[in-house]
Amino acid sequence: MICNRFIQFLTLNLILCICTPSLGDIIHVPDDYETIQEATENAENGDTIMVAPGEYPRAAGFVHEPSPIWFIGDPNHETIIDLGGDRHNGFSSQYARIFVENFVIRNNSGGRPGVGLFRTHGEVRNCVFQDLSVAITISEGSALVERCHFENNAWNTHLDLNEDETIFRYNFISECTFGIDIGYGRSALIENNTIVNTPNAIIVRGSEGLCHIRNNMVSGCDVAITLIAGLLDNQIIDEFVARRLAISYNCLWDNEMNFLAILSDTTDVFNPSPGDGMIDENPLFVDPDNDDYHLTADSPCIDAGDPESESDPDSTRADIGAFYFHLYPEIEIEPETIEFSDVQTGVSDSTTLSIRNTGRAPLHIIRQYIEPIESPFTIGNGGGDFNLDPDSTHLTWIVFSPEIQDEYEAAYCIESNDPDENSLEIPLYGTALRVKQEGGGLPIELKIVDIFPNPFNNSVIVQFTLSSNNDITMKVIDLNGRVVKMLLTHEKFSLGHHSIIWNASDIPSGIYLVNIESASKTDTRKILLIH
Numbered sequence: 001m002i003c004n005r006f007i008q009f010l011t012l013n014l015i016l017c018i019c020t021p022s023l024g025d026i027i028h029v030p031d032d033y034e035t036i037q038e039a040t041e042n043a044e045n046g047d048t049i050m051v052a053p054g055e056y057p058r059a060a061g062f063v064h065e066p067s068p069i070w071f072i073g074d075p076n077h078e079t080i081i082d083l084g085g086d087r088h089n090g091f092s093s094q095y096a097r098i099f100v101e102n103f104v105i106r107n108n109s110g111g112r113p114g115v116g117l118f119r120t121h122g123e124v125r126n127c128v129f130q131d132l133s134v135a136i137t138i139s140e141g142s143a144l145v146e147r148c149h150f151e152n153n154a155w156n157t158h159l160d161l162n163e164d165e166t167i168f169r170y171n172f173i174s175e176c177t178f179g180i181d182i183g184y185g186r187s188a189l190i191e192n193n194t195i196v197n198t199p200n201a202i203i204v205r206g207s208e209g210l211c212h213i214r215n216n217m218v219s220g221c222d223v224a225i226t227l228i229a230g231l232l233d234n235q236i237i238d239e240f241v242a243r244r245l246a247i248s249y250n251c252l253w254d255n256e257m258n259f260l261a262i263l264s265d266t267t268d269v270f271n272p273s274p275g276d277g278m279i280d281e282n283p284l285f286v287d288p289d290n291d292d293y294h295l296t297a298d299s300p301c302i303d304a305g306d307p308e309s310e311s312d313p314d315s316t317r318a319d320i321g322a323f324y325f326h327l328y329p330e331i332e333i334e335p336e337t338i339e340f341s342d343v344q345t346g347v348s349d350s351t352t353l354s355i356r357n358t359g360r361a362p363l364h365i366i367r368q369y370i371e372p373i374e375s376p377f378t379i380g381n382g383g384g385d386f387n388l389d390p391d392s393t394h395l396t397w398i399v400f401s402p403e404i405q406d407e408y409e410a411a412y413c414i415e416s417n418d419p420d421e422n423s424l425e426i427p428l429y430g431t432a433l434r435v436k437q438e439g440g441g442l443p444i445e446l447k448i449v450d451i452f453p454n455p456f457n458n459s460v461i462v463q464f465t466l467s468s469n470n471d472i473t474m475k476v477i478d479l480n481g482r483v484v485k486m487l488l489t490h491e492k493f494s495l496g497h498h499s500i501i502w503n504a505s506d507i508p509s510g511i512y513l514v515n516i517e518s519a520s521k522t523d524t525r526k527i528l529l530i531h
Ligand SMILES: [Ca+2]
Pocket: 302, 303, 312, 316, 317, 318, 319, 324, 325
């Protein structure tokens, strides 16, 4: 619920800031104003300040307005706010809602924040925070902090008395003193962060609200999750932990200690609730010695996040950590060619193609078609677009219905999201013989010519002939005479050969009778359905 709300929120903001500048003006720094502060003082509510690549000694501090306001730097992190080691804030807002994206903010001192939010809501995305005494402070407000890198800061995110839920997701934190520090706030969602080589990775203080900590990777830290609370009786620690912390689907690996509770009268190890998806195995990083904490293909953290959380961009279950491992679908089709031999003209034959997903991500079939369109080959049941989960198979029927004696050649084409085989072709061959003539070559009666395959397990083709244009009713009857399926009800057919496909997946196995009926004639055939 909460995630969806924020995603909608995020999407809306992207639309506001990128797609519809008419809601506010776009101001360029340094083209329109030389400094970010000057641009901010001249901006109006809803404006966007685009800051060009370059190094800037200051960002902006403001009180009530403009609000909301967007600050957008270069997406490749070439817009740098270097605070020169001084006691300066980067962006700091009281009451005004601010959105900060794509900046590198670095190098200050004296407890000042890179982004400071007081009594407001702010969103910080795709920023790099380096060598700061505090990266982000949020006081009596709330924030969304997403896809940021934090390196070598004393304090990363410090929340105090926040009112609404604050969200930290997909952040990478390395070599900081404190990772994510939830102060005496009410609630927070800490998900899919990777925190390494940071003495105190996640700290939760106080007793108010619930902190949901899921899908995080914490490795090489002194303590992964610390709970600090005063005035508590040690006897109720379990109940207290359960009320304050929901910890699930995290990989805590190679830390000195995973859980530590510091209470008023004791310091103790606590155990949140074992068995809820926690992983205590080597996450198999690509190259941690060179700061590459992406996952390798055999990592136990792939598809090991909370199944309830948002899917990864490859449509698979969430991975653990800030860097998901992209999985791919793999299409496999059998047989490699299809050949129909000696089919009588006016009659249909059919066979199935098996489409299998042998990859690790969902296979999306975008389109199936026969090339050229004008050919006696058609796609029967199983055509169209669909999704196929890993390790599943789908059957598509190929039908050959020649009208003229000849040799035919065409291709069945399938388009999918398999990255290296997004378009595949299966050659189709068919030879047609002249129809067996009874009388004058045209069908002389109402008759079921063939039903195949028989026995069948899901789909069956019923072929019939008509001696004249007629209204046809076709039904399936069980051995007690009950109608289990109406296939046709007074439908007009012209004289000649016809076939229809019946998908019987919703009917139990058994012997059935297929009955065809016109105003004056009727014919019945027995079939065996085996699921
Ligand atoms: Ca995944």
